[in-house]
Amino acid sequence: MKVDSAGSPQFVKLSFVLIIFFAINLMWHGLQAREDTAKMVVPPNLVINVDHRSTVSLNGKWHVIIDPYENGYYDYRYLPSKNGYFKNAKARNKTELIEYDFDKSEALNVPGDWNSQQDKLFFYEGTIWYKKSFDYQRKPNTRVFVYFGAANYHAIVYLNGQKLGEHVGGFTPFNFEITKLVREPRPSQEGSPSAVSSGRTNRVSSIPTVHFDNEGRGEKDNFLIVKVDNKRLREGIPTVNTDWWNYGGLTRRVELIEVPETFIRDYFIQLKKGSLKTVAGWIQLDGKQSSQTITVEIPEANVKQTFNTNADGYVEFEFDAELQLWSPENPMLYDVLIKSQPDSLSDSIGFRSVETEGTKILLNGKPIFLRGICIHEQAPKSKARAYSKEHAETLLGWAKEMNCNFVRLAHYPHNEYMPRTADRLGVLVWSEIPVYWTILWENESTLKNALSQLTEMITRDKNRASVILWSVANETPVGDARNEFLKTLVERAKSLDPTRLITAAMEKSYEGRNKPVINDPFGQYVDVLGCNEYIGWYEGLPDRCDLYTWGTIYDKPVIISEFGGGALGGFHADKDTRWSEEYQEYLYEKQIKMLEKVPFMAGTSPWILTDFMSPRRPLPRIQDYWNRKGLISDKGKKKKAFYVMQRFYEKHKQNEQ
Numbered sequence: 001m002k003v004d005s006a007g008s009p010q011f012v013k014l015s016f017v018l019i020i021f022f023a024i025n026l027m028w029h030g031l032q033a034r035e036d037t038a039k040m041v042v043p044p045n046l047v048i049n050v051d052h053r054s055t056v057s058l059n060g061k062w063h064v065i066i067d068p069y070e071n072g073y074y075d076y077r078y079l080p081s082k083n084g085y086f087k088n089a090k091a092r093n094k095t096e097l098i099e100y101d102f103d104k105s106e107a108l109n110v111p112g113d114w115n116s117q118q119d120k121l122f123f124y125e126g127t128i129w130y131k132k133s134f135d136y137q138r139k140p141n142t143r144v145f146v147y148f149g150a151a152n153y154h155a156i157v158y159l160n161g162q163k164l165g166e167h168v169g170g171f172t173p174f175n176f177e178i179t180k181l182v183r184e185p186r187p188s189q190e191g192s193p194s195a196v197s198s199g200r201t202n203r204v205s206s207i208p209t210v211h212f213d214n215e216g217r218g219e220k221d222n223f224l225i226v227k228v229d230n231k232r233l234r235e236g237i238p239t240v241n242t243d244w245w246n247y248g249g250l251t252r253r254v255e256l257i258e259v260p261e262t263f264i265r266d267y268f269i270q271l272k273k274g275s276l277k278t279v280a281g282w283i284q285l286d287g288k289q290s291s292q293t294i295t296v297e298i299p300e301a302n303v304k305q306t307f308n309t310n311a312d313g314y315v316e317f318e319f320d321a322e323l324q325l326w327s328p329e330n331p332m333l334y335d336v337l338i339k340s341q342p343d344s345l346s347d348s349i350g351f352r353s354v355e356t357e358g359t360k361i362l363l364n365g366k367p368i369f370l371r372g373i374c375i376h377e378q379a380p381k382s383k384a385r386a387y388s389k390e391h392a393e394t395l396l397g398w399a400k401e402m403n404c405n406f407v408r409l410a411h412y413p414h415n416e417y418m419p420r421t422a423d424r425l426g427v428l429v430w431s432e433i434p435v436y437w438t439i440l441w442e443n444e445s446t447l448k449n450a451l452s453q454l455t456e457m458i459t460r461d462k463n464r465a466s467v468i469l470w471s472v473a474n475e476t477p478v479g480d481a482r483n484e485f486l487k488t489l490v491e492r493a494k495s496l497d498p499t500r501l502i503t504a505a506m507e508k509s510y511e512g513r514n515k516p517v518i519n520d521p522f523g524q525y526v527d528v529l530g531c532n533e534y535i536g537w538y539e540g541l542p543d544r545c546d547l548y549t550w551g552t553i554y555d556k557p558v559i560i561s562e563f564g565g566g567a568l569g570g571f572h573a574d575k576d577t578r579w580s581e582e583y584q585e586y587l588y589e590k591q592i593k594m595l596e597k598v599p600f601m602a603g604t605s606p607w608i609l610t611d612f613m614s615p616r617r618p619l620p621r622i623q624d625y626w627n628r629k630g631l632i633s634d635k636g637k638k639k640k641a642f643y644v645m646q647r648f649y650e651k652h653k654q655n656e657q
C-alpha cells in the first residue's frame with residue numbers, strides 16, 4: 001500500500017502529538033493508580049460507637065454482579081474506566097449498548113459473606129459489585145455518613161456514580177461523609193418518594209422496566225455501589241497464606257449515621273494507667289463549633305465534669321471518681337454521657353486496670369489467671385462468617401460454659417458485637433490484627449496497611465473494658481525486618497492506647513531436646529508473651545508432653561496462646577487414633593499436666609472453640625475443608641476435650657476464690 005503522507009512533516013507532527021498524548025495519558029493513569037494505593041491504607045476519620053447513634057440501616061438484599069475479570073472497573077487496555085459499573089447505567093433507548101444491569105442481577109444478603117450464600121461462590125476470590133438503592137430525607141442541620149462494619153478485602157465505594165473513597169483491610173470499619181452528595185426527594189415526590197417508582201420493579205427476573213431520569217435516579221433517589229475484591233495479595237495483611245476461609249463481601253452491617261453539624265466523633269474514657277480511681281481521656285469533636293464547653297457525666301457515680309475543647313475540637317481531661325471496678329465476676333458497666341453543642345452521646349463503659357508484675361498479669365491490682373479459648377469469626381453451626389449479636393452471644397456463651405474468663409479473638413478484629421457482648425458478660429479479650437505468618441516485612445505499603453488496620457481496631461474498641469490485650473502478630477518468622485516492622489506496630493499501639501497490654505503470639509525454640517524455651521527476640525518489645533505450641537499434634541504424640549520442662553528468658557507473663565489437635569465430632573476410637581474425640585481428649589489431658597508446671601504461665605487459650613472452615617484442610621470425610629481442632633463441632637456439639645478444659649478451669653476458679 002502506498003502511503004503518501006508517511007514521512008511528511010504533518011505526519012511526523014501528528015505522530016509526535018499522539019505519542020505525547022498517550023504518554024501523558026499513561027503517566028496520568030499510572031500516577032493515579034500509585035496515588036490510589038497510597039491513599040487506600042490511610043484510615044478515614046472513623047465515627048465510633050455506632051450503636052448509640054441515630055442510624056438508618058442499609059442491611060438486607062443488595063443486587064450484585066460477579067466480576068472475576070473486573071470488567072466493571074478496567075477498560076480493555078486495563079486502565080480504570082470512566083464508565084464502570086459504578087455508573088449504574090441503563091440503556092436510554094433501544095440501540096444503546098450497556099452490558100450489565102444491577103436491577104436484573106441476583107441479590108445477596110448484607111451483612112454476610114458471599115461464599116456461604118451461593119454454591120458457585122464457595123471458593124470465589126475476586127470482585128463482586130454490590131448495589132443498594134435508597135431514599136433519604138436529611139433532617140435539618142445534620143450530617144450523614146455511610147458506615148461499613150467491614151468489607152473483605154478491598155472496597156471502593158461510590159454514591160450516585162461518584163467515588164467516595166476506598167478502604168483496604170477486611171476486618172475493620174470505615175465511613176465516608178455523604179452530606180453533600182446524598183439526594184433528597186424532589187419536591188413533587190415529598191411525602192411519597194415511592195410515587196415515581198410505581199410500575200417500576202427491581203425484581204431479579206423481571207423484564208427491564210426500571211427507568212432512570214437524567215440524574216440517574218431510578219426506583220429510589222440514591223444508589224450506593226461498592227466494588228468488593230477479596231483477592232489474596234502477597235503484599236496484603238493478611239498475605240496469601242492463612243488457615244481460615246477468605247470470606248468475601250460486605251460481611252458486616254452497613255448504615256447511614258446521622259449526626260448534628262458539630263458532633264462527638266471519637267473519645268477515650270478509661271482509668272488512667274496505674275490508677276483505680278482517676279479517669280483520663282480525651283474527646284474529639286467534628287464540625288464548625290469546635291471550641292465549646294462539653295460535659296462528661298456518669299450519673300451512677302455522681303460524676304459531672306465540664307471541659308473546654310480547643311480550636312481543633314479536642315480536649316484531654318482527667319478526674320477522680322468512686323467507681324465499682326469492672327471484672328469478670330462483676331462486669332459493671334456505667335452509662336457515660338457526653339454532652340456538647342448540639343450533640344450528645346452515651347456509651348456503656350466499664351472501668352478496670354490491667355498491668356503486669358514480673359510474670360503475673362494484674363487485673364485491678366490482683367493477679368489473674370486467664371482461663372481462655374481462641375475463637376475464629378465462624379458463625380455457630382454454619383459455613384458462614386459470624387456478624388451478629390446472636391452469634392456473639394452463642395460463641396461467648398459457650399466460652400463461659402467452659403468456665404472461661406478470657407477469649408483470644410483470632411486472627412483479626414472481630415465484629416463489634418463481640419467486644420460489646422464480652423463487656424456485658426464479663427469476658428476478657430485479646431484482640432489482634434491479621435499480621436499472620438509470612439508478611440512482606442520490607443514492603444512500605446504493607447507496613448502502612450498493618451498500621452491502619454491496627455489504628456482502626458484500637459479506635460473502634462478502645463473504650464471496651466473487656467479488651468485487655470492488643471496483639472500485633474501471630475507466628476511470624478524471627479528476623480530483623482520482622483522485628484522492626486512489629487516494633488513499629490507496638491509503638492503505634494502504645495501511642496494510641498497507653499492503658500492496655502501489648503502482646504503477640506510467638507513460637508518457642510529448644511534448649512536441648514526436652515526444654516522448650518521462650519526466647520523470641522521480639523519478646524523484648526511486648527508486655528505479655530503469647531506462645532503457640534502443638535506438642536502432641538504436629539510435634540510427636542501427646543505423651544511427649546511428659547518429657548518437657550519449659551523455660552523463658554523474659555521476666556514477663558506468658559499466655560500459651562494456642563495448643564490443641566483435631567477431632568471429628570462424633571468419631572470415637574482409642575486415644576491413639578488420630579481424629580477421634582479420644583485422641584483430642586488425651587492430648588488435652590497431657591497438655592494440661594505439662595502446662596500446670598510452667599511457673600511463668602499467666603493463662604491459656606487453646607486452639608479453638610469451634611471447628612472453622614479452611615481451604616488448607618481438604619481431607620475427605622474428616623476435614624472436608626474444616627479445621628477440626630474445635631472443642632465444639634461444626635454442628636454445635638461439644639467434643640470430649642471440651643469437658644477436660646471445663647474441669648481444668650473449674651479447678652482454677654475454685655483455687656482463685
Ligand code: GCB
Pocket residue numbers: 243411474475532562607627629
Ligand atoms: C497455628 C495457627 C492457626 C492455625 C493452627 C492450626 O499455629 O496460629 O491459625 O489454624 O495453627 O490448626 O494448625
